[in-house]
Amino acid sequence: MALSAPDSTTRWRCARCGNLTRFDVVRTTSSTQYWHFDLAGVPSVEEESIVRDEIQSVTCRWCGATDTVELVERIERAEDV
Numbered sequence: 001m002a003l004s005a006p007d008s009t010t011r012w013r014c015a016r017c018g019n020l021t022r023f024d025v026v027r028t029t030s031s032t033q034y035w036h037f038d039l040a041g042v043p044s045v046e047e048e049s050i051v052r053d054e055i056q057s058v059t060c061r062w063c064g065a066t067d068t069v070e071l072v073e074r075i076e077r078a079e080d081v
Ligand SMILES: [Zn+2]
Pocket: 014, 015, 016, 017, 018, 019, 060, 061, 062, 063, 064, 065
């Protein structure tokens, strides 16, 4: 099952080793872009809107597990309160 991306109140956690900070993420993004070429033919992307954004898998960087990463509540840090 695809894992949701964390929002402002949640974060990822590896249930196997407790890792909270390092993950390898496989993600598929589709976007519509406005490409503006200069006279020499060099493009730059001046506008972009995301059409589709899916997370395929999240792998724990510490223990290498892929199916143990879960979404948990963030604990408020003292300086944020
Ligand atoms: Zn882990």
